Amino acid sequence: CRKSHKTKINMLSQLKIMHRARKNLIERALSSGSTVSPSPLNKKPFDKILVANRGEIACRVIRTAKKLGIKTVAIYSVADGPDAIHSSMADEAYQIGTGPSPSESYLLKDKVLEIAMDSGAQAIHPGYGFLSENSAFSSAVGEAGITFIGPPASAILAMGSKSHSKIIMENVNVPTTPGFHGDDQDPEHLLHEAVTNVGFPLLIKATMGGGGKGMRLVWKESEFLEALESCKRESQSSFGDSNVILERYLVHPRHIEIQVMADMHGNAVYLHERDCSLQRRHQKIIEEAPSNLPEELRKMMGETAVKAAKAVHYVNAGTVEFLFDTQSNNGDFYFCEMNTRLQVEHPVTEMITEQDLVEWQLRIAAGEELPIKDQNMIPCIGNSMEARIYAENPAKDFLPVTGRVWHHRPPVPSNVVGKDVRVDTGLEAGKDVSVYYDPMVSKLIVHGKDREEARVRLIESLQNYQIAGVPSNIPFLIKCAQHPVFAEAGAINTGFLEDYANDVKVEAIAAPIDRAVCGLVASLALEARYTTDVSGTKKQIGPWSNHSGSWRLGTRHERVLKVDADDDALKIICNHDGSFDVSTENDEEPDPMTLRASFSGEDILTVLVNGSKKHNYTAICKIDTSDGNIEVNLWSAEESQLDTNAVRMVFEHPLYSQKNRVSSILLSEGKDNIYVKAPMPGKVTRMNFEEGDIVGESDVILVIEAMKMEHAVTAKMAGVISKMNASVGDIINDSEVLCILREDVLIDESTNIASA
Numbered sequence: 001c002r003k004s005h006k007t008k009i010n011m012l013s014q015l016k017i018m019h020r021a022r023k024n025l026i027e028r029a030l031s032s033g034s035t036v037s038p039s040p041l042n043k044k045p046f047d048k049i050l051v052a053n054r055g056e057i058a059c060r061v062i063r064t065a066k067k068l069g070i071k072t073v074a075i076y077s078v079a080d081g082p083d084a085i086h087s088s089m090a091d092e093a094y095q096i097g098t099g100p101s102p103s104e105s106y107l108l109k110d111k112v113l114e115i116a117m118d119s120g121a122q123a124i125h126p127g128y129g130f131l132s133e134n135s136a137f138s139s140a141v142g143e144a145g146i147t148f149i150g151p152p153a154s155a156i157l158a159m160g161s162k163s164h165s166k167i168i169m170e171n172v173n174v175p176t177t178p179g180f181h182g183d184d185q186d187p188e189h190l191l192h193e194a195v196t197n198v199g200f201p202l203l204i205k206a207t208m209g210g211g212g213k214g215m216r217l218v219w220k221e222s223e224f225l226e227a228l229e230s231c232k233r234e235s236q237s238s239f240g241d242s243n244v245i246l247e248r249y250l251v252h253p254r255h256i257e258i259q260v261m262a263d264m265h266g267n268a269v270y271l272h273e274r275d276c277s278l279q280r281r282h283q284k285i286i287e288e289a290p291s292n293l294p295e296e297l298r299k300m301m302g303e304t305a306v307k308a309a310k311a312v313h314y315v316n317a318g319t320v321e322f323l324f325d326t327q328s329n330n331g332d333f334y335f336c337e338m339n340t341r342l343q344v345e346h347p348v349t350e351m352i353t354e355q356d357l358v359e360w361q362l363r364i365a366a367g368e369e370l371p372i373k374d375q376n377m378i379p380c381i382g383n384s385m386e387a388r389i390y391a392e393n394p395a396k397d398f399l400p401v402t403g404r405v406w407h408h409r410p411p412v413p414s415n416v417v418g419k420d421v422r423v424d425t426g427l428e429a430g431k432d433v434s435v436y437y438d439p440m441v442s443k444l445i446v447h448g449k450d451r452e453e454a455r456v457r458l459i460e461s462l463q464n465y466q467i468a469g470v471p472s473n474i475p476f477l478i479k480c481a482q483h484p485v486f487a488e489a490g491a492i493n494t495g496f497l498e499d500y501a502n503d504v505k506v507e508a509i510a511a512p513i514d515r516a517v518c519g520l521v522a523s524l525a526l527e528a529r530y531t532t533d534v535s536g537t538k539k540q541i542g543p544w545s546n547h548s549g550s551w552r553l554g555t556r557h558e559r560v561l562k563v564d565a566d567d568d569a570l571k572i573i574c575n576h577d578g579s580f581d582v583s584t585e586n587d588e589e590p591d592p593m594t595l596r597a598s599f600s601g602e603d604i605l606t607v608l609v610n611g612s613k614k615h616n617y618t619a620i621c622k623i624d625t626s627d628g629n630i631e632v633n634l635w636s637a638e639e640s641q642l643d644t645n646a647v648r649m650v651f652e653h654p655l656y657s658q659k660n661r662v663s664s665i666l667l668s669e670g671k672d673n674i675y676v677k678a679p680m681p682g683k684v685t686r687m688n689f690e691e692g693d694i695v696g697e698s699d700v701i702l703v704i705e706a707m708k709m710e711h712a713v714t715a716k717m718a719g720v721i722s723k724m725n726a727s728v729g730d731i732i733n734d735s736e737v738l739c740i741l742r743e744d745v746l747i748d749e750s751t752n753i754a755s756a
Contacts, residue, residue: 044068045366046123049149050075050116051090053127054106055426056442057342058086059415061125064358073119075112077105079434085415085426092119100436106130109137113144123147123365125358129438132341133160149365151316151340158312159338162207162245169335172311174304177323177334179247181207190246191224198246204228206235207243213709214238215282217249230703234710237685252495254324255279256291256333258305259349261360262314267370270302271349271357272380277492278480280398286458286480287345288385289352292451292490293324297331302375308338316364317357319343326493344388344443347422351384351447383451385458387477389441389465391433394476395508399680400439400706402734404432406622407468407633410442411461421446421461433470435681435706435731441472451489455481463645468620468633475646479504509568510647516582516593517607517617518632518649519561519570523580524597525621525630526559526654564629564650604637628653674716674741682706684730684738691724691739701739702726719743 049065050073051058062072066089074090076082079100087093094115097105106112107130116124124141126132126149135156141148150156159165163181170176179202180193194202204227206214214235216227228244236242255276262268275291276284291298305320321336346357360371372378392400410423425442433439444461448454459481462474483503485491497504510518557574573581573592583592596608605619616637623630634647682704689701700712701721722742726732 044070045362045368046070046147048073048091048119048121049123049125049362050112050119050121051086051125051127052106052112052131053125053129054080054084054086054437056415056424056440057127057129057344057426059089059426060424061127061358062086062089063415063417064356064362067356068359068362070362073115073121075106075115077102077436079105079436084431085428089415094119100434102130102436109134109140112137113140113146116141116146117144121146123149123362125149125361126341128339128341128344133339135160147365149316149361151314151318155312155314155318156340159314159318159340160208162205162209162337163243165338166245166335168311169308172307174308174311174335175333177247177250177336179203179245181245185243187225187228190228190244191221194218194224194246195221198248201249201251203247203249204231204244205247206231206239206241207245208239208241209235214244230710233686233703234705237705250323250325250327250334252326252493253277254291254326254493255284255321255336256293256301256324257319257321257343258302259343259346259357260305260309260314260318260320261357261364261370262306262309262316262318263364263370264315264367265369267373268306268309268314269370269372269375269378270305271353271355271378273298273301274343274345274348275492276345277494278486278496279494280497284345284388286385286387286477286486287348288383288451288454289348290380290383294331297333300331301333304333304335308335312338314340317342317346317361345386347424347443347445348384348386351422351445352381353379354381355379382447382449383454384445384447385454385481386443386445387458387462387481388443389467389477390473391439391441391467391470392473393471394473394506395471396679398473398476399711400709401470402433402435402439402681403470405429405441405467405469407466407620408441409466410444411464414442418445419447420457441467452487455487463636466618466633466635466646468622468631468648471648475506476504478645479506510649512584513593513609513615514634514647515570515584515649516595517597517605517615517619517634518647519572519582519651520580520595520597520607521605521619521621521632521634522561522630522649522651523559523572523574525623525632559654561630561651561654564652570651623653673722674719674743675737676701676713676715676739676741678704678732678734678736678738679711679713680704680706681734682711682732684726684728684732685710687726687728689721689724691721693721695719695721695741704732713738715741717741717743 048071051061052075058074065072072090074087074093075096076084076087076093077097077100082093096111096115097108099105109131124146131137133156135153138148138150138153138156158168166176166181179198201217201219204216204218209215214231216231218224218227231244232242235244256273257276258273259271260268261271272289273291274287274289276287278286301322308320309318319339322333323336325332342357350357392398405427406429408427408429412418412421412423414423414425422445423442427441444465446454446457446461448457459478462478465474480486483500485496485500559572560569561572562569568584571583575581580595581592582595594610598606605617607615609615618635618637621632630651630653632649636645684702685705686703689695695701695715695718697715697718699715701715702713704711704713719741721739723740726738
C-alpha cells in the first residue's frame with residue numbers, strides 16, 4: 001500500500017496500555033466528581049489518527065488534522081482506489097477489503113481496527129455514515145486501546161434507537177411527537193396502532209435509521225402494509241435492523257436542529273441551530289444557520305437540546321433534531337431524533353460561529369475541556385447556507401446517476417477554508433460517481449453579513465459551478481434559492497416542494513437557442529475544430545480553426561444530430577460564409593437559427609444569433625468513442641442568459657458504427673411489445689413477477705437498490721412478461737432491458753389465464 005508501514009508489536013502493546021490507562025484515569029475522575037486537567041489549546045491532541053470514511057467528510061477531517069500537525073491514515077475501497085482525493089490527502093493510505101460495496105470495505109470493523117493498530121493510529125474518526133453511529137464499533141475501538149472520536153457507546157446505543165430515545169426524552173420532559181415506539185413489530189399490530197392510536201397521515205421510520213433512509217409517509221390505511229414492508233426492507237439493508245416506529249405526521253413543520261458539544265468534564269453548550277426545512281423525500285437540500293426563529297424560542301430549543309444530551313451523558317459532537325409545528329400558535333416543537341455524530345451540514349455552523357467543529361471533536365476526545373464553555377460567549381455572526389450538490393437528474397424525477405466526471409470546476413478551490421464561499425468535496429475531474437456510494441458530488445457553503453447576502457451569494461456561486469460528465473441538481477438548487485418564498489426569512493417549511501413543485505421544476509428540454517448552440521458546439525467538435533481535455537480547456541486545431549464556421553468549396557454541408565435517448569434531432573447546415581443554420585427535425589420550430597461562433601479568450605464562446613444578438617457561453621464538449629456519444633455542456637457567461645444557467649445535451653455520433661449500436665436496435669420497441677428498462681444502475685433486490693406472469697398497469701415488477709435507496713420499476717401497461725432478463729442479486733446498468741411485456745394477449749378475468 002502507498003506510504004504504508006508496520007509498527008512493531010511491542011510498541012503497539014505499549015500504546016494500548018497507555019490508551020487504556022488514560023481511559024481508566026478519565027473514568028475514575030468522572031465517577032469521583034473530579035476533572036481531568038485540560039491540555040493547552042496549542043498542543044496537538046493526537047500524533048496520528050485514522051479516518052474511517054471516504055469522500056468529502058474524510059477530506060474534511062484530514063484538513064483539520066493537518067492544520068493541527070496530526071498525521072492521518074486513510075482507508076480506501078477497490079472502487080475508490082489509492083488515488084482518491086481523501087487517500088492522496090492523507091499521510092498513509094490502506095486498501096480495506098476486496099470488494100467495492102460498503103459491506104465489503106468501509107463497514108469491515110475488524111479490518112478498520114487492524115489497519116489502525118498496524119499504522120500506529122492513536123484515535124479513529126468515523127466521519128458520518130458507515131460506522132459513525134455503530135455502538136459495537138465504538139466499544140471495540142475502546143477495547144483495543146484506541147480513542148473513538150465521538151460519543152461513548154452507551155450514548156450511541158441510547159440515541160441510535162428512535163424508540164428507546166423517545167422514552168428517555170419523555171422521562172426528562174423533552175416533548176416528543178405522538179406515535180408508537182413499542183417492541184411489537186408484527187405488521188398487523190403496527191397496523192392496529194396506526195389506525196387506532198396514531199392516525200393518518202403518519203410516518204413509518206426505521207428505529208435505527210437516519211438521513212431520510214428507511215422512512216415512508218403514509219396517507220391512508222390502504223397504503224400502510226405495502227409501505228411498511230418497503231420501509232422494513234430498506235431499513236434492514238441500510239442499518240441491519242428492520243424495526244420501525246410510527247409517528248404522527250405534522251403537516252408542513254419546520255425542521256430545526258441544534259448543534260451540541262459536550263466534554264468529559266460535564267460542560268455542554270449548543271452552537272445555535274440550523275434550519276433544514278427545505279427537503280425532498282426527507283433528504284435535506286439547502287440548510288441554513290441561524291433559523292430566523294424568535295430569540296426566546298431559539299434559546300429554549302437550545303437549552304432543551306443540551307438537556308437531551310445530558311440525559312444520556314453525551315460527550316463530543318451531536319445534533320438534536322426538532323420538528324417545529326407551524327400550525328400551532330404556541331411555538332410547539334417536538335424531539336425528532338439525535339444524531340450521534342458530526343452532521344453533513346456542520347459547515348454552516350462553522351461559518352456563523354467561526355469555530356472548527358472537527359478541532360473541537362479532536363480536543364474533546366483527547367480529554368480537553370470545551371474551547372468555549374460559556375454559552376453566552378458562543379459567537380453568532382451573520383448567516384450561512386449550504387447546498388448539497390448531487391449527481392442526479394432533476395428533469396427525470398431526480399434519478400441518481402453514475403459515470404465519470406470529466407470536468408469539475410467549483411466557484412472556489414475545493415477543500416480549503418473560505419471566508420465567504422467554501423466547497424467541500426471528495427471528487428475531482430477524471431473520477432467516477434459510483435453506484436456503491438451516495439451520489440453527493442460536493443457541498444457548497446456560503447456566508448453573508450445577513451440572510452439576503454448569503455442567499456444571493458449562494459445563487460451566484462451555484463451559477464459559477466461547472467460539472468460535466470453526469471447531470472447534477474444545480475439547476476434545481478438555483479431555482480429553489482431564487483424562489484420568492486425561499487427569499488423570505490422563516491417562510492420555508494418541509495412542504496415547500498409540494499406547494500411549489502411547478503415553480504422549481506427543471507425541464508428536460510432546453511430552450512431553442514441553447515439547444516441550437518449545443519448542436520453547433522457538437523458540429524465544431526466533429527469537424528475537429530476544437531477539442532476539450534479533461535480539465536475543460538479548449539484547444540484549437542488546424543489552420544482554419546477560428547470556430548467561425550465551416551467554410552468549404554462546393555455545396556452546403558448538412559448534418560443531423562440525434563439527441564441521445566430521445567426522438568428529437570437537430571439539423572445543422574454549414575453555410576459558405578462560415579455560418580450555421582440550426583433547426584429541429586420536428587415542425588414545432590420550423591424557422592432555422594443562423595449562428596456564427598468564435599472563442600474570445602480561453603473559455604468564452606461568443607455566438608451571434610441571426611446576425612443581431614450576441615450570447616456568451618462557457619462551452620465544453622467531449623466525444624466518447626466507447627459508446628458513440630457527444631456530450632456538450634454550456635454555462636452562461638452573462639447574467640440571466642440561461643433559465644437555469646447550465647445546459648447539458650448528449651448527441652449520438654452520426655458516424656458511429658451501427659454495429660456498435662446493436663443493443664439499441666435490439667431495444668427498440670415493437671408494435672406489441674414494451675421494453676422495461678432500468679432507470680438507473682443498481683442491484684435487483686426484489687422480484688414480484690416471473691416470465692409468463694400477467695401484470696397490470698403500474699404494477700411493481702421489481703425493485704432496484706441504488707446508492708442506498710430503493711426504486712420501484714413499474715409496468716407501463718397491462719400484459720404478459722414474455723421475457724425476463726433480471727433476477728435478485730443482479731447488478732444492472734442504466735437503461736438495461738429488464739423484461740419485455742407483450743401486449744397482444746387476451747386475458748380471461750374469470751380464470752386469469754392469458755392466451756395469444
